[in-house]
Amino acid sequence: MTDEFLPFSRPSISREAIDEVVACLESGWITTGPRVKKFEEELQRYFSAPHALALSSATAGLHLAFAALEMKPGDEVITTPMTFAATLNTIVLTGGRPVLVDVEPDTYNMDVSRLAKAITQRTRAIVPVHFAGLPANLPRIQELAASRRITLAEDAAHAIGAAIDGKRVGSWGSFASFSFYANKNMTTGEGGMLTSGRLTEEQRNRLDVLLTRTERNVSVHPSTRLPGTNEIEREIKRYMDAGGAFAVCYADLDHFKEYNDRYSYNDGDRVIFLLSRILHDVVKGIFPSGFVGHIGGDDFILVLPLDVAAPCCSEIITVFDLLIPFQYSDQDRRAGYFFGKDRRGQLHRVPLMTLSIGIVTNEHRRFSHPAQVSELATEMKSYAKTLPGSVFVFDRRRDVDAGDVLGAQASA
Numbered sequence: 519m520t521d522e523f524l525p526f527s528r529p530s531i532s533r534e535a536i537d538e539v540v541a542c543l544e545s546g547w548i549t550t551g552p553r554v555k556k557f558e559e560e561l562q563r564y565f566s567a568p569h570a571l572a573l574s575s576a577t578a579g580l581h582l583a584f585a586a587l588e589m590k591p592g593d594e595v596i597t598t599p600m601t602f603a604a605t606l607n608t609i610v611l612t613g614g615r616p617v618l619v620d621v622e623p624d625t626y627n628m629d630v631s632r633l634a635k636a637i638t639q640r641t642r643a644i645v646p647v648h649f650a651g652l653p654a655n656l657p658r659i660q661e662l663a664a665s666r667r668i669t670l671a672e673d674a675a676h677a678i679g680a681a682i683d684g685k686r687v688g689s690w691g692s693f694a695s696f697s698f699y700a701n702k703n704m705t706t707g708e709g710g711m712l713t714s715g716r717l718t719e720e721q722r723n724r725l726d727v728l729l730t731r732t733e734r735n736v737s738v739h740p741s742t743r744l745p746g747t748n749e750i751e752r753e754i755k756r757y758m759d760a761g762g763a764f765a766v767c768y769a770d771l772d773h774f775k776e777y778n779d780r781y782s783y784n785d786g787d788r789v790i791f792l793l794s795r796i797l798h799d800v801v802k803g804i805f806p807s808g809f810v811g812h813i814g815g816d817d818f819i820l821v822l823p824l825d826v827a828a829p830c831c832s833e834i835i836t837v838f839d840l841l842i843p844f845q846y847s848d849q850d851r852r853a854g855y856f857f858g859k860d861r862r863g864q865l866h867r868v869p870l871m872t873l874s875i876g877i878v879t880n881e882h883r884r885f886s887h888p889a890q891v892s893e894l895a896t897e898m899k900s901y902a903k904t905l906p907g908s909v910f911v912f913d914r915r916r917d918v919d920a921g922d923v924l925g926a927q928a929s930a
């Protein structure tokens with residue numbers, strides 16, 4: 519009997535772990551940096567797994583694993599009712615129908631004597647949950663899954679380090695998802711890891727596509743939360759397929775690097791966020807279904823019907839030029855410039871930031887792929903940057919005179 523209330527979970531955190539966290543904070547890599555890479559490599563070795571992917575949670579791991587199955591309506595995934603909501607939620611989220619096999623009363627794990635009867639023609643995966651770290655009957659489950667060519671995905675949220683018949687939990691199936699949430703047997707506060715076993719070529723391709731997509735999405739500046747390159751490409755494709763006249767506007771800050779050097783990365787982040795809000799609010803104010811995407815850094819893309827592109831860009835530049843001086847000190851704002859050093863260490867005048875927007879349209883061109891549009895938009899953005907002040911520049915060239923940038927029309 520203790521006077522203290524029984525805590526829900528009390529993590530065991532060593533001095534060594536605390537020192538590592540401090541070293542991590544001091545390194546500046548507070549998210550997916552070298553330590554995360556090392557963690558992935560160590561778990562990959564530990565499980566002899568072809569893939570080990572550090573994620574924000576075990577839920578994310580289950581989501582990715584089930585998404586890689588590309589389920590069709592009516593596809594079934596067998597698991598147990600003795601689990602956390604995430605197991606079923608991710609099955610439903612990815613289009614599957616959960617089928618529940620009851621647990622054994624003494625282990626709380628899937629009762630394999632009931633499993634065979636639950637398998638149908640529609641069963642795509644079996645998901646044992648190793649409850650409270652005790653492995654489910656993996657030898658039997660694996661045998662059943664293999665004989666019916668069904669994916670075995672382990673919900674190993676509670677069970678890193680457990681083994682059965684000398685073989686580690688997490689290395690029996692095609693996928694295993696581990697949780698490092700605060701109350702788990704190993705914790706990073708929040709976090710998860712998806713490992714994969716031997717995958718079929720189809721599973722590997724699907725997972726690769728998902729990982730590429732995930733990587734692109736997370737590469738977006740975390741504070742703007744705007745859609746990234748993948749969504750941008752999809753949006754351009756949507757406009758291309760719809761057949762109407764559209765414009766793709768590539769917006770980029772001028773003198774942003776010098777601003778970062780003079781002020782701080784925090785100030786730089788604030789400017790990026792401010793620009794994202796200006797772009798978003800102006801576009802949505804003029805054309806509510808207009809699209810604003812963030813490639814990364816200070817590069818943004820707007821995808822709009824052609825007739826709203828000029829009014830949007832004109833308004834964006836007006837608002838930008840009005841607000842940006844207030845991101846500088848009084849002295850710099852009043853002067854309209856500051857002295858910065860160039861690469862050779864020579865002092866030179868750096869003007870306040872301006873915005874360059876290069877615009878590509880399908881008015882005089884036919885595009886067969888979104889990548890062509892992005893390439894031209896990048897070219898137009900580079901051209902816009904050669905012009906003084908905040909400007910937007912339409913590419914007025916036709917397919918035949920590609921390469922002749924003089925056909926561009928600038929507005930400031």
Ligand SMILES: Cc1ncc(COP(=O)(O)O)c(C=O)c1O
Nearest residue numbers: 575576577601602604675697699
């Ligand atoms: C069995 C089971 N699966 C999945 C999860 C989800 O883990 P996370 O919180 O890391 O998303 C949990 C969390 O408690 C769990 O108990």
